[in-house]
Amino acid sequence: MLLDFEKPIAELEAKLEGMKKIALESDVDVSDAVKSLETKIKSLKKETFSNLTRWQRVQLSRHPDRPYTLDYIYEIADDFVELHGDRTVKDDKAIVGGFGSVNKQTFMFIGQQKGRNTKQRQLRNFGMANPEGYRKALRLMKLAEKFNKPIVTFIDTPGAFPGLEAEERGQGEAIARNLKEMFMLKVPVICIVIGEGASGGALGIGIGDRVLMLENTWYSVISPENCSTILWRSWDYKETAAEAMRVSSYDMLDLKLIDGIINEPLGGAHIDMRSMAKEVKKVILQHNKELSELSVEDRISKRIDKFCSMGVVSE
The missing domain is CATH 4.10.860 (DNA Excision Repair, Uvrb; Chain A)
Structure with missing residues (x-):
């Protein structure tokens, strides 16, 4: 494409x-x-x-050949055991997770997963999780905490699933609980936006000691198309919306909403997936080493302070 x-x-x-x-x-x-x-x-x-303009980076983040969560996990981890279910409703295929080892260090990997073809996209619900997906993610995080294993989350979603049944099962509550619990996790948490980072759907697995973005990704409360629809009642102004919203990784770094940018190969992450995964692996190990040197109390305190300082303005 x-x-x-x-x-x-x-x-x-x-x-x-x-x-x-x-x-x-x-x-x-x-x-x-x-x-x-x-x-x-x-x-x-x-x-x-x-x-590239901000809209062009949004387009790149959605490229159908772009690596997804499982692509990174299978490339980065020496072995991976996927875990299923939220122990309440069902196994949400839009969120995957499990233990994997990297250089003999065990991590809990969790992330949104999209599909390559029509059948896979339906199975994965286009990467839009239901409440049970977020509850599964939290169950796995608590499991990692129990065994003192660091957590890595891969964010790539157009948003949490907005269907009536999702709301009936407590979509808002599930995401809110994840936010609360992730602040207090005793193990290192590294969050990486690998594609789309939209709304509470992304934030539901996005509270971490380090929040990083791949170069050609975006992170915002709403997509440029939906913003355009609300403000101008048309998708025709999506490029204008993307510029006004400042959704790119460079904008997020300037606004101090993320901790770093992971550079992509020239042309995007899909051009050289192995090289991209190698860089992601290197960054994960580097940040995990830094975070592991902090005490649990210090790490939690810094995590809370980081998010509480966002949006604070002094005049």
């Missing part, structure tokens, strides 16, 4: 492939032209992806 701003790059890459094909099928020497075009493509890529 090509995004609009990627089309000029794709056209040059198609031209490059044509040149290489000519070189293979004939005796014509096009090596200089190939080299020149490769340099031009590299320069255009660098220019394009270093000057």
Whole structure:
């Protein structure tokens, strides 16, 4: 799938492939032209992806080839045992979680999971969790706390499921309880936005000692499309909304709402998934080492202070 701003790059890459094909099928020497075009493509890529608008980053965060939670877990962890169910209603497939080891250190991995095709998307409910999903996540967090294992959450959701049945089963209460309980967890908690970070659906697993975002992701109380719909009664102003809302990772860092940005390969995380997972793994181990050196009381105190200071303005 090509995004609009990627089309000029794709056209040059198609031209490059044509040149290489000519070189293979004939005796014509096009090596200089190939080299020149490769340099031009590299320069255009660098220019394009270093000057993305906020809306273009939103588009990249939703790219269908982008790595999802399980992609990262299976690439990062040496082994992974998925755990199921909230012990009350059912197993919500929109949220996955379980124990996995990284460099002989056991972590509890939890995250929203989307699907690649229609069948998977229906199974995962497009990454939109029901109350039982958040209750499953909290059960796993408490299990990690019991065995003194650090927690890593991967955030990637367009929001909590807004259906009537979700509200009937206590969607708001489930998310609110997660917020309260995550503040008081005695183990290190690292939260990483790997795609979309929308609304309370993202925040329900987003309270941590470290909150990080991949470069081409977004984090906000509402999506640009829904914001546009509310303010202008049309989706046509979604780009304007994205700019006004300042949803990008760089905006979140400037506003001190996150603790760091994880750089992506040129072109996005889906261009080189293994390289992206390797960088995420490195960041997880680094932050876990720093957090493990703090006492439980100090870690909880810093976690609470961090979130309580957000939105405070002095004049």
